[in-house]
Ligand SMILES: Nc1ncnc2c1ncn2[C@@H]1O[C@H](COP(=O)(O)OP(=O)(O)OP(=O)(O)O)[C@@H](O)[C@H]1O
């Protein structure tokens with residue numbers, strides 16, 4: 001059931017091949033391989049500290065591995081200079097853990113900022129692009145508001161609008177659901193699926209939220225740390241159904257433990273499953 005990582009494969013948009021990653025003497029990955037298909041919604045699962053955010057940072061070229069290769073839209077980002085990475089990053093939209101809008105700028109300016117930095121659009125075109133993206137995430141009348149004046153769910157939607165402002169081909173999202181009420185979780189989930197389907201954007205998202213993952217993911221990568229029986233980091237990959245039916249005790253334990261958490265139950269309440 002493991003997807004064979006093959007950077008040459010036409011439908012693989014992002015692939016990690018035998019990646020070793022350490023921060024100082026803290027070894028996060030040893031020999032990690034996994035792949036994410038073009039045009040699909042893929043979700044990375046794993047325990048806290050298993051390295052999910054690190055995978056996104058490696059894909060974005062924000063940190064470099066000690067060994068291995070990372071292919072993003074056909075380019076090995078481990079071999080690129082900072083300047084070349086800049087070009088790859090333009091193809092990526094990133095929504096980081098916590099949203100990360102700039103607190104001192106209005107929502108309009110937060111979205112306009114990447115356009116001012118990376119394009120030569122005039123103010124009219126910038127305004128049109130900003131409003132098109134705000135419309136796409138269902139936000140109106142927020143131009144003049146500061147991030148602190150938005151609710152948690154609105155903030156995530158604004159962060160998502162900013163992540164797609166430069167028309168990326170891949171969007172990376174770190175925990176877009178954490179801390180949200182069940183209705184907002186559903187809304188962000190639907191938005192991500194819409195963005196994927198309407199714009200054909202590849203989505204790689206990190207989540208703790210099993211219920212949501214099982215609803216929206218076409219492909220799941222579960223990160224498992226090495227133990228006495230399994231040297232190196234294992235990425236168990238497959239469709240949500242394949243993971244659910246897995247007989248691997250580590251997969252079963254992860255899905256059972258995580259499904260016991262409040263987030264998953266809350267989402268079930270919202271979905272009318274209880
Ligand atoms: N800049 C850094 N310096 C040192 N250690 C780091 C750094 N970034 C991450 N780590 C370590 O790498 C490991 C993986 O971190 P990461 O943030 O990727 O985990 P995660 O799976 O996203 O966790 P969570 O679910 O809690 O967000 C952790 O042990 C963390 O302490």
Ligand SMILES: [Mg+2]
Nearest residue numbers: 052053054097
């Ligand atoms: Mg994280």
